[in-house]
Amino acid sequence: MYTFKNTEINNKKASDFETKSLLYLLGMRKDSDEIETVAVDCFNDVTGLNSDFSKLWDVQSKNHSYLPPSKIGESLYTLYDNFVSSIEFYDYVLFIPKLDRGYLVDDKKNIYGYSNIKGKQKKGIEKSLLNKINKNDSGDVPPLFCDFLSKVVFVEDNKKISTYIKRISGFKNKKAVSEKIYEGIFREIRDFQSSLKNSYIENETIKKPSEVIKFNRHITKVDINTLLISRLVGTDVFSFPGVPFDFYPVVKDFDLEDIKDLVQECNENLSRAFFDKNGCKEFWKVTENIIYLIKKNPGGDVFYIYDCLCSMVKVKNEYLEKDTLLYMISLVKTGMNNAN
Template identity: 50%
Template sequence: MYTIKNTELTNKKSSDYETKSMLYLMGIHPDSENVEIVVVDCFNDVTGVDNNFTLMLDVQSKNYATFTPSLIGKSLYTLFDNYVSKFNFHGYVLFSQKFNSNYVHDSSLRSFSYSNIQKKTQEGIERKLREVIIKNHQCVDENKFIKFLNQVTFFNDDSPCSHYIKKLSGFKTKSTISDSTYENIFKEIRDKQSSLKNSEIENEILSTPKEVLKLDRYITKSQIKSLIISRIIGVSDIFKGNDIPIDFLAVIKEEGLINKRELLKDMIQECNSNLSRTLFDKGTSKKFWQLSEAVIKIVRVSQSNCVYEIYDELLLKIKKMPPHMDKISTQYLISLVLQGMDNDL
């Protein structure tokens, strides 16, 4: 059994850091490829899991400008509490601003283990962590205490919010999209994440980790990727297919579907399905971002808004299309990008 406790509402700066740590789990952590869901403020600030909860990566995020050894030790407590809980977590991360360079052996590392921390700093961390553990558990199991510290990953953030969106999108040429667009996407994700905390879940009891989903405090990687590509392309709800892009009408006419409503609906649905399959399939996701980036770059510099001309130019740049992206689906993507060009890409 697991009792949820210490849930909290956070201020904007803390929310920014929790969102950074969520995106870190989805796009930067060594196991990020397997993270499909991020649970918000239930087990900890954020916890990344796969669909079956056979992977659980626990993160405590702290935005202290001055992060003393005592505060580091205190901040490690919720991670330790989960370490000794009945649930099986597979990774523990303290996500924070950069440590004082005097605290670590190698200050160039952004991600490091406990062994990178200087002995004197370790003493301060352990003193405070023991104090908090004794307060809550009455005693310290020294064996578990040391094993826990050696399993913690310390991640020191020194990047802007836009960096985490860029890492998740995987665009190679970062200048393809303006930083302001990435920052606006980050804010939208942050607000969505913060809104999940409005429900009251304190003292909820869970028999299995997966039961946490019933509390509806989670965000899926699919939701985040959908939002990112929709905002980058400039089209809301990209996979819903409620509207036909104006520039796609030429393709519809060429295919002889202008007056064939049911066949047209089927084709649009198939295009959206192909886009979705390519983006969310682990084997083709990177190719989707590469394809999207190439389309955006061509549309931005092209003097033409002809889908066929842009498609022909695209074929010169992309030698091998992702498996699900046939000619029609790719032309549909081009039409979506053309439609979104009125927004600031």
């Protein structure tokens, strides 16, 4: 049995830092591909879960302007509480600003274990954490205390907010999209994350991690990716109303029913390509190149952009066939024209 404690019950805006920690889980780790859902302010500030809820990544974020050992110790409390709980977590992460480099054995690292912290600072951290756990200054060492410290990972934030969005999109050409758009997407995610805290779940209990979904305090990778592609392309790719203007040359000889059928087929193909876990990376690669080509050739029609795309990228995804790519190009052109 796991009981949710110390959850935020007000409508306070989620900080940039908490959103960075969410995006860190989804795009900045070597195992980010495994994380499908992020629970917000349930087990901790953010907690990643894989598709069958058998693996959990727990993150406590602390954006203190000054983090002496005593503050670091206090900040570790929720992670320790989860470490000794009935639910097993795969990773325990303290997401923090850059620490005083004098605290570290190797001051060039931004991600490190407890062993990278110097002895003097360790004493202060452990004293503070023990006081928090024991609720007194007895210094008694509770169960699994040393085991926990050996497992905790410190992750320092040293990147701009736009970098977190860029890493999720996977775009190689950093100039394909403006910083302003990336920052706008970040704010949308931050505000959505904040809205999830409106519900009251204090002292609610669950027996297994999958039950957290019933509280509707989660964001899925699909949610984030759908928002990303819609904002980067400039229109809702998966439910565009009507026929994009630039697609008319493709269907000029079709009757109305054939046009409807083709547009529906293209929309379905785009959805299949995007939501297919194995094909999603190719979808992003194609999208990036379409954006680049349209910016480079603003007067080029969909057929010209398609020919250029085929010369740059060998598209292997079965759903991204010619008509679907022409439709995608017309959507991107429409979105970029609307943004100008």
